[in-house]
Structures are given as structure tokens and as C-alpha cells.
Amino acid sequence: MSKKRRPGGRTALAALATVVALLCLAGGSTAATDANVSIVFFSYQPSQLTVLAGQTVTWRNSGLGPHTVTSDAGQFDSGALQVGATFTFTFSAPGTYPYSCRIHPTMHGRVVVLGALPPGFPPTASLNAVLVHLSKKPGAHGAMTLVHVQAVRLGATALLQLQSPKNSSWSTTRRAQLNSSGKATFSLSASVHRRLRVVVEGPAGEAPLTSRPLRLPAA
Numbered sequence: 540m541s542k543k544r545r546p547g548g549r550t551a552l553a554a555l556a557t558v559v560a561l562l563c564l565a566g567g568s569t570a571a572t573d574a575n576v577s578i579v580f581f582s583y584q585p586s587q588l589t590v591l592a593g594q595t596v597t598w599r600n601s602g603l604g605p606h607t608v609t610s611d612a613g614q615f616d617s618g619a620l621q622v623g624a625t626f627t628f629t630f631s632a633p634g635t636y637p638y639s640c641r642i643h644p645t646m647h648g649r650v651v652v653l654g655a656l657p658p659g660f661p662p663t664a665s666l667n668a669v670l671v672h673l674s675k676k677p678g679a680h681g682a683m684t685l686v687h688v689q690a691v692r693l694g695a696t697a698l699l700q701l702q703s704p705k706n707s708s709w710s711t712t713r714r715a716q717l718n719s720s721g722k723a724t725f726s727l728s729a730s731v732h733r734r735l736r737v738v739v740e741g742p743a744g745e746a747p748l749t750s751r752p753l754r755l756p757a758a
Contacts, residue, residue, distance in 0.1 A: 573594055573595040573596065574588055574594060574596045575596070575597050575598075576588060576596060576597070576599070576648065577598075578601060578602050578606050578620070579601050580602055581640075581646055583598070583648035585746070586647065586649065587650075587651070588648075588650050589650075589651045589652075589666040589691055590630060590652055590653070591654075591655070591666070592630060592654050592655075593630070595630075596627065596628055598625065598626045598627075599624075599625045600620040600621065600623060601622075603622065605621050605622070605642060606640045606643065607640050607641045607642055608620070608638055608648075609639055609641050610636060610637075610638045611637045611639060612636070612637075614628075614636065615628045619642065630650060630652040632652065633652050633654040634651075635649060635652075649745065653691065657689070657691060657693060658720045659720060660721065668690070668748075669688065669690045669739055669748050669749075669750035670688065671686060671687065671737060671753060672686075672687040673685065673686060673687070678726075681728070681729055681730070683726050683727065683728065684726070685726055685727075686699060686724065686725040686726075686727060686737070687722070687723075687724050688722065688723045688737050689717075689721050689723075690721050690739045691721055692717060692721060692739050692741070692745075692748070693717055693718070693719055693720070694718075695739050695740050695741070696714060696739070696740045697714070697716070697723045697739050697740075698714055698738040698740070699711070699712055699713035699714075699735060700712065700735065700737070701731070702734040702752065709736065713727075727755070732754070733755065734752045734754045734755075735753055735754075735755060736750050736751065736752045736753065737749075737750045738750075
């Protein structure tokens with residue numbers, strides 16, 4: 540007769556250790572496909588885009604009047620794009636490429652081109668994604684939840700935020716700098732069961748990346 544296993548903490552720990560959440564921003568580019576930018580009213584959406592060397596970016600004028608996509612350093616210039624028109628450019632060299640509209644000088648955008656993906660970053664994931672992997676480890680005062688983070692912003696600051704149980708506000712509880720692979724790890728008490736999210740700050744004026752909320756499961 541087989542022995543019955545008692546339900547206990549080890550089962551929950553094992554289950555939690557296998558939880559992997561891939562939290563992507565809507566509209567982000569991917570490493571395997573080309574990327575798109577929409578010109579809406581007087582803005583480029585998204586205004587900051589990250590791609591890999593060799594990728595092609597397509598801008599489409601979805602506004603109400605003509606606009607341009609003009610490199611600040613002179614590498615590319617779409618000329619006047621009428622409503623519905625598109626412009627494409629292939630970025631072959633890593634670097635940061637700011638651009639603007641010659642017709643409306645207050646419109647600005649930026650393309651960040653990477654030479655290669657950081658080690659361990661899935662090739663099919665969005666380059667604007669925040670990857671979160673949860674695991675457990677024993678601690679001096681009980682089990683700890685480890686929040687492993689990776690994003691394609693090497694050296695940027697990652698903020699671990701928890702949501703208040705009384706309202707929808709978020710508060711930063713941990714800060715860490717992403718290493719040369721874009722990774723960082725946070726530690727939380729296993730008794731924390733609130734929702735969390737990770738915000739990766741944007742270097743050089745880039746918009747921050749914010750993951751979708753994730754609820755920590757009970758230990």
C-alpha cells in the first residue's frame with residue numbers, strides 16, 4: 540500500500556519555484572520581427588523604441604497632417620509624410636538615434652539599437668519586456684521569496700513596488716541596479732502576499748518600463 544503524502548509547505552514551495560511570469564508592455568518590439576511606430580497627432584508612439592542591429596523600423600503617419608521622421612545626426616530623413624504614408628529605415632549599427640519632425644520641432648523620438656541580446660534573454664521576447672521569475676530559498680527567519688528580474692536596459696535601476704492593500708497606490712520597497720546581463724534579484728519575506736510590479740528606469744531620457752502586476756502566491 541502506497542504512503543499518503545501530507546499536504547505541506549514543500550509542495551507550495553516547489554510550485555512557486557516553477558512560476559515564471561513574462562510581463563510585456565503592449566506595443567513593444569520583438570527581437571525576431573521588425574518594429575513599428577505610429578505618428579498620432581503631434582507625437583511618435585512609442586517615442587522610445589529598442590531594436591537589434593539589422594532590424595527595420597517602419598513609421599506610419601496616422602495623424603491629421605504631414606510630418607517628418609528626421610534623424611538629428613543626419614542618418615535618415617523621410618521627407619514630408621502625408622496622412623497614411625510610411626517610412627522605413629534599417630538600423631545596421633548599435634547606438635542611440637534621436638530624431639524629430641522638421642515640420643513640428645517639438646516632436647521627438649529615439650531608437651536605441653543593440654548589438655546583441657543580453658545572455659539569457661529569450662530571443663522571442665519583446666525588447667521592451669520585463670521578465671520576472673519567482674523562486675524560494677530558506678532564510679534565518681523563515682522562507683524568502685526571490686524576485687528575479689531581467690530587462691534589456693543594462694546598468695539601469697530596477698524598482699520593486701508593492702501595492703497597498705487599502706488602495707491602488709504603489710510604493711517602492713527595493714532598488715537594485717541591473718548588471719551587465721540586465722539582471723537583478725530582490726528578496727521578500729514569504730509572508731508577503733500583495734501584488735507586485737517592477738519598474739525599470741529609463742536611461743538617457745527613455746521612458747521607464749513597467750511590468751504588469753503580479754500577485755505573490757501564498758507560501
